[in-house]
Amino acid sequence: xxxxxxAICALFLLLIGGYxxxxxxxxxxxxxxxxxxxxxxxxxxxxxxxAESKKGKFYxxxxxxxxxxxxxxxxxxxxxxxxxxxxxxxxTEIPTTQLFHIILVDKSKKAELPKALRELKNKxxxxxxxxxxxxxxxxHINFKSLDGSIRYEMNENAILDRKITPGVKIIQWKVG
Numbered sequence: 001x002x003x004x005x006x007a008i009c010a011l012f013l014l015l016i017g018g019y020x021x022x023x024x025x026x027x028x029x030x031x032x033x034x035x036x037x038x039x040x041x042x043x044x045x046x047x048x049x050x051a052e053s054k055k056g057k058f059y060x061x062x063x064x065x066x067x068x069x070x071x072x073x074x075x076x077x078x079x080x081x082x083x084x085x086x087x088x089x090x091x092t093e094i095p096t097t098q099l100f101h102i103i104l105v106d107k108s109k110k111a112e113l114p115k116a117l118r119e120l121k122n123k124x125x126x127x128x129x130x131x132x133x134x135x136x137x138x139x140h141i142n143f144k145s146l147d148g149s150i151r152y153e154m155n156e157n158a159i160l161d162r163k164i165t166p167g168v169k170i171i172q173w174k175v176g
Contacts, residue, residue: 033067034075035150036130036143040068040102041076043126043141044086046167047159049101053124058084059099063091063116064106065130094119105139107131113138124163128152144175151175 040060058081062069073088080086081101091103094116103120105113107130116127117138129139140162141154153176159166 030067030071032150033065033071036065036068036104037072037075039143039150039152040072040104040128041079041086042173043102043128043166043170044076044081046169047126048165048167050124050163053099053101054082054084056084057087058082058101059087059089061089061091061095061100061103062106063094063103063112064109065104066090068104068106099123100125102126102128104128104130110134126159126162126164146175 044058044060060072060076062072069088069090076086077088078085089100094103094105094112096119100120101124103116103125105116105127110129110131113127113129113134114137120127126140127138128141128143129135130143132144134142135153135155138158139155140159141152143150143152145151152174154166154170154174156166156171
């Protein structure tokens with residue numbers, strides 16, 4: 001089991017290395033944005049959404065972080081998730097009418113998290129954040145820095161309540 005986890009981590013590091021090799025002039029915030037975008041793509045492809053969410057496009061929204069939006073759009077926009085094509089959208093507010101499969105609420109917009117939890121309560125939307133303490137206030141997945149690496153913690157019960165089933169990889173890669 002531990003050997004498999006190391007192999008998965010090594011593969012992930014190779015993937016990240018490929019991104020940084022193609023974009024040699026990235027500063028630290030851009031590298032962080034690429035890693036966040038890559039994780040969101042992994043969440044999209046390694047979680048199972050309910051059948052009614054598997055029609056049309058697969059929407060990923062980014063609220064408050066232009067770097068993550070650009071990285072996700074450039075690297076993963078128009079890629080498939082099953083039979084759906086990813087569309088990455090820069091959000092100015094929490095969407096209430098259109099289904100978004102994943103929404104990143106950046107720390108610069110953390111005051112919007114309670115609204116996201118309230119407005120998206122009955123939707124199969126994975127809410128991802130990037131600040132300390134966000135998981136305890138209702139976020140489903142929260143990015144954190146651990147020993148110089150970007151990792152994530154997750155509230156599996158909150159995700160299951162949204163009728164989203166995290167895949168084995170997503171569960172194995174989490175910390176805490």
